[in-house]
Amino acid sequence: MRFAPHTDDDVREMLAGIGVPSLAALFDQIPASVRLDRALDLPRGVSEMEIMADLRRLAAGNRHADELVCFAGAGAYDHYVPSVVWALAGRSEFYTSYTPYQPELSQGALQALFEFQSMVCELTGMEVSNASLYDGATSLVEAASMSRAGTRGRVLVSGAVDPRFVETLETHGKGAGYAPEVFAAVGGRGGSPEVGEDVAAVVVQHPNYYGVLEDVSAFAEVAHEGGAKLIQVFDPLSLGVLAPPGDLGADIAVAEGQSLGNHLNYGGPYLGLIAARMADVRRMPGRIVGETSDVDGRTGYVLTLQAREQHIRREKATSNICTNQTLMALAATIYLAWLGPEGLAELGRQCAAKARYAFERLTALPGVEPLVPDAPFFKEFAIRLPRQAAGVRDAAIDRGVLAGVPVRGGDGHGLLVAVTERRDRGEIDALVDAVGEAIA
C-alpha cells in the first residue's frame, strides 16, 4: 500500500525534466561509503486490510475501559467523552493542518485556541494561559522554569504531589541545573516548606496525589512571605465545585488536561494546561494566540509575543517547545463548551457523590481503612488494604473491575480509587464486591 501517486510515465517524465537518468541518480550525492547497500530489515509492505488485521490483533491484546470498569486515576481519568467532541475535533481541516504560520489560512485553529485560552482562564480564575503544553507533568517543568530567576533557583515540591510529576521535574532539572526538593507530606497532606531567599517556587497539588483537598491558600501565604511563587497542580474537572487556583493565591496553575474530552490513550496524547498572572506573560512558554484586526479592521487571531519563543530567541529562549498539543486543546475547548458552567458543576457534584459512596462502602469492608484519616476529597481517595494492593487489583480484574492504582511508596497496601461521573451505583457495588472477595 502506497500513497505516492506517481505512474511510471510520471516518473519517466519527471526524471527527464530534472535531467537525470534514474531515481537512483537523485541520490548520487550520498557518499557510497554511507549508503545502505541492502534493503531495510523490515517486512515488505502490506495492504490496508492486512495492517488493520494486525492492529486488530494488537488492540485485542489490551483490556480497555469499555469492558473493564475503570476506577483507575492517578492523573488519567475515565470521564465520558461526548460524541460531539471528536466529531468536530476529528474534522481533517483541523487535524491535517500545522502550526498556524499563515494566520489567514488558519483562523479556525487560531480562534479555537483563543477560545481555549479564554476557557482555561475562566476555569482557573487566572489571567493568562497559552495554547497548551505536552501534559501535566511537563507543564510543571515549564512552571518551574518560569519561576526560576536570578538567585532564586530552588524548587520545593510537596511530598503529596504526583511522584511522576516529580520524576519528570527531576529529569528536566538535570539540564537546567537544579534538583527539585521534596518536603515531606505529613499524614497525606502537603507538609511545611521552608521558604528562604533562594527559593523560586513552592509546588502543591490540590486535590493532591492521595486525592486529599489541600489548604492551598496557606501554602500561598508561606510561599509569598518568602518571596517565592506558588505553583498549584490542579484538576480541571474539579473546578465546577472547588475554588479555582486564582482564588487560592496561586501564581501559576498547571494541570493534566486529559480529562477534558480526551481519551485515555494509554497515557497520551494528552495536553498540559498552564495559567498565570498577566505580570508573568512574557515568561510564559509556548504558543500564545492574541486577538487583533486585519487591514480592513476585521477581527482576527495571530500567534503573538513570539519574541519569547525558540524560533526567535534561539539559545536565549527559556523553553524549547514548538509543536504542542493543539488538537487535544481543541477537543478540550469543545468539551468545555459542551459542559458549560452548569454541566461542569453537575459533573463535579456527581463525581464527589459517587466517590463518597464508593469510599463509604469500601471502608466498611473488614480490614479496609482510609489511607489518610479524616481527609476531605473530591473524586479520588486512597484506602489501605489488609493485603498488597497490586494483588487485590489483579484479582479484581478477573471480575471485570480495574479497582484502582496502587499507591507509590509505603508498604504496598495503599490503593488509589478514582470515581468519575461515568460510574453508576451498580458498578461501584461490583467494585466493592470484587475488593471484598480479593481480601477475604
Add this chain to the structure above:
Amino acid sequence: MDVGAPVRRQGPPGEGTIAERSRPGRQAFSFAALDVDLVEIPAAFARNTPPGLPEVGESDLVRHYTRLSQMNYGVDTGFYPLGSCSMKYNPKSAEAAAAWPGFARVHPLQPDATAQGVLELLWRLERALCEITGMARATLQPPAGASGELTGLLIMRAHHEAQGRQRTKVLIPNAAHGTNPASVRLGGYQAVSVPADERGQVDVEALRSLADDEVAGLMLTNPNTLGLFEERIEEITSVVHEVGGLVYYDGANLNAILGKCRPGDMGFDIVHINTHKTFATPHGGGGPGAGPVGVVEHLVPFLPVPRVERDETTAAYRLDVDAPSTIGRMHGFHGNIGVLVRAYLYVFLHGADGLEEVAERAVLNANYLATLLPGETPLAFPDGRPMHEFVATATPLEKETGIRAMDLAKRLIDLGYHPSTVYFPLVVDEAMMMEPTETETKETLEAFAAALAQAVAEAASDPELLHEAPVTTPVRRLDEAKAARHLKLRW
C-alpha cells in the same frame, strides 16, 4: 485591477467566538440521574462564582466549530508545501485504528498483563525505528521533536558525566531550527554556531577549529536545513568524535533518506524522529507529535524510563523502570501512544520497500518542482542537488520589483495554495523553503509552479495584487504589531 480601486474582500464572513453564542440556561450537556446521595462540598473548598464558560446547545456547538474548521487549511484541503514540516497525506486507516477502544480506552497505569497488545506494538515500533536509523535502542516517550532533542542532550550530558568529563558547548549549524539552540540551553550547554560554506554545506575547516575538549557534541540534520546532503558527513562526525563529543541527528529531514542511508552508518550517536513528519501522523494544527529518540549501544543505559522490554522465554512484554543510569522520565506517562499507533501503521503498511519508495518519490517531487521555479525566485544553492526539499530565494524578484517572499506567499493563498515556509532558514535572504512530499501528483506540482510563476509575473505587472493579498480568506493580513502591543489573549 485599477490602481487605487478598493480591494474587495472575497472571503466568507467571520465567526464570532463561542461566547457570543452563549445564552443563560442553554445547555448541551446531559448526565444520568444521580443514583447515590449528594454530598456537600466543604464550604472552605467550594467555588463561589461559576466559571464564565459558554452556554450553548449542541447544534450551535456543531455549527460553530464546523465553521471554524472551514476557516482552516489542511493537507486534506490542498497542497501544503511547508518546508521542513513534511506535510504529507495522513492515512485514514491510522485514524480509525487509533480510535479503537483497544487503544483509545486503555488506562496508562493498567498492569502490564492487561496491555500486552499496545506494549508489543511499542516494542515492534522501537525495533523498526532502530533499523531505519541504524541505532541500537530507542525511547518512544518524548511527546514532540523538541522534547526528543532535550532527551538526546540529557543523554549526551549523562554520558559525559559518566566519563567524568566536563563539557560546556554544543555545536550547531547556523541554519539550524530554533529548537536546537533552545534545547542546547535547556540541556545545560552553550550553543556555538558553525557556519556553512558557499555551497550550503557545513564548513568542515571551521568545524575543526571549533572542535575542542569543551565540546559535548554536534547537532545536525542531514539532509541539512537547506535541503542538501552533507557530503562530508563522515569527516564531520569524525571531527566531533576525535574530541570526545557525540553527534546528534535531528530527524526533521529523515523522509529524504528512508532505506537509502542511515544516521547510524554516518557516525551519528543519537537520533530523534518526528513521527508527525516522516511517518505521517497528523500534525493536528500544531500537535500532538511524537519524538522517539534512538541511541547507539554504549548510550542505551541512559535512555529514559519506563522502557518496554520483552521476556524472551515467555514472550511477555513489560514496562521496565529498573535502569540505574537512566536520565529519568521525560513525560508524565509513556508518551503520545495514540500517535505511535498511527506511526506503527504507517511503517508496517509501507514496509522496507514502501519506505524506500517514500524517500525516492519525495526527492523526485522536490527536484521536479525545483526545475519549475521561475528565474526570479531561483534556488539559493543552485550547485547542490536538492533532496526532499529546497530553499529558493526571492531576492532577485525583490531587487527588481520590491515584492518580497511574504507577498508571494500571500498571493499564493489567493491562488488556492498553502505557501511554502518563508524567512526560514534565517541564513538565506527572502527564503522560500519548499517541501512537496511524496504524496503529491505531478499535476499538482505543475499547477503550483504555474501559480508561483503567475504571482512572479504579477509582481511586475500588477504589484497591488500581491501587496493586497490575500483577499479570498476570512481575514486579510493581520496586524501582528497591534496583537503584541495591545495584548488581548482571552475574551
